[in-house]
Amino acid sequence: MNQPANTPDTPWPVGKVNDQVKGWIERLGYLWVEGQLTQINFKPTWKLSYLTLRDVQQEKSVQLTCPSSMLQSLSAPLKDGDRVIVHGKPAFYAGRGSFSLWTTEIRHVGIGDLLARIEKLRQQLAAEGLFDPARKRPLPYLPHKIGLITGRGSAAERDVMAVAHDRWPAVQFRVLNTAVQGANTVPEVIDALQQLDADPEVDVIIIARGGGSVEDLLPFSEEALQRAVAAAGTPVVSAIGHEPDSPVLDNVADLRAATPTDAAKRVVPSVAEERAIVAEARSRMAAALRGWVERERRGLDNIRSRPVMADPMTPIRARREEVERTRATMRREIEVMVERETRHVESLRARVSALGPSATLARGYSIVQVVPKDGSGPEVVTSYKQSPPGAQLRIRVGDGSITAVSMASQAAD
Structure with missing residues (x-):
């Protein structure tokens, strides 16, 4: 059946538009979709449950609708931040004009699959040169202000600030608290990173989080975060988890710290250590100066011990007699030379007179x-x-x- 033309004179009613959209969407059929769960609204007494599935790379999400009985049948309960694969059919509810994915199956993404994907991303970024030591930015010797991205009230925040102030009491911080696990971690950390990178007073940025499971640390291996760190103009220190943990962020950051405490030690110099270095340098300089003075003193003693220094006038008298003899010799030679040249001039004068017109x-x-x-x-x-x-x-x-x-x-x- 031909549809009537849609023009300003023959507009479609809302119901027709919704029915058309519903038909287009439902023709898509069933799909497998992967993402990260957020906002799980579930109660055993409800007939239906509602969840939000978020794209791990982009700020995009889709609403999931599923029977509550299906969630109850899962071997492991769902929680915010879980990476899952869902099987469902796009659905459009014409009555309220809303889109959802009618879900018939939800599977957890296995740890092995996640680790394999992380390793693949690691190889990809390495091939692009994001791990190249040549692109690592040097940390300032003494930062004016440190940007800290971490969870609110976390042990990581307390450790970094306590150790930093113990080492250098005058150090300043600008702290931005974000989610450090779950679906909101990546966008919040990227936003905080961009804020601190734009602050001209911040000389270095620490991204810190305590230890956790592989799933807890997954956001710090997401590609979007790696590219944001690589694009930053301010040096970035990764302090995620404990020594065995190794998210991709460790490779992209300008410096990897084993723990948040280690990050504070690597970023802030120790007043006590610097004073010890200065004291040692002063000691070496004083020893070098004393050695130089001693060498010069021995040199002077050596000069004073020479025989000539016992009677300094002896060589002067010997030289004076030599000067007198030389002066007498020079005087005699000059007198002889003057007499010889005088006779020669007189001879030339006589010859000139004999040849001149007056004589003729x-x-x-x-x-x-x-x-x-x-x-x-x-x-x-x-x-x-x-x-x-x-x-x-x-x-x-x-x-x-x-x-x-x-x-x-x-x-x-």
Whole structure:
């Protein structure tokens, strides 16, 4: 039968919508579904019981409806946080528009299966490099403030804070209490981790819980929590359970502590130990300084014991006589050199004088210069053509000069 068109003019009534949805959903048939139980509403006197099945990786859940007699027939009673596999058929109750999974069978997930899945996840994360030591963030030497994620009023909280304050009384904490087992553990721990990671005053984060069964510690091996820890910018310390316990969080965290008490010791330095280290360092420095002073004293004693130190002036007097001899030798050599160079200069002077014009003029030679009529400087006459008749001449001789006038000039025969 053709359905009438659904338009603003021909809307469906609520009942029709619910009937359509019911038909679509119930065509899915029976399914096997795995999850974690929360909010178990069961009483033996009730005909039906209601449970919530939560996805362990995501913030998603589905309502379960089952006969109370089925729950009573289980070999082990159900409790919040149990990992189970259920067999049921999706059901939609048209009267109130609600969805549920009508459940006909509930099975506990075996410990062996859980451990196998944890190991598979461990191998997967290792292959992705989340366990690589190179990505581990170093812890601060002395944290300003420690973020602590743990159960409210738990022994783990008391142990961490007591040991930390004993070791360093001034240490500060920001504590966020969360569920540490059961279905709410993973989302609450992730939310607390993100809050502390965003706090600029928190230098390191401790996730702490006391020991427990494998089922109790399962949330600390969930993939969502591992990826949240790997994405954090603040160093994270895993302090889950006791020494034999090893959730996946131990591998992803930047530091694994065997117990919450061990976490406090690994994160906070001891005042007493630091004082002992300082005292030891001071002692070593004092011993080193005394040794240096003693070595220098022996060196000075050795120098003072040398013969030269008995009469320090003896080498000075010997050197002074040597300086005097050297000075006398240098004086004689300088005088000889000056005398030799003086004679050489006199010889050069005599040669220059003999070759100069004054000596030539003194032997009877003269220099004839013509005086131009334009008043410019006289010029040496080197040709008869320079002194035509009437030219004014100046004749230089050895002891003066003669002014004359050219009467005639002619070429040489």
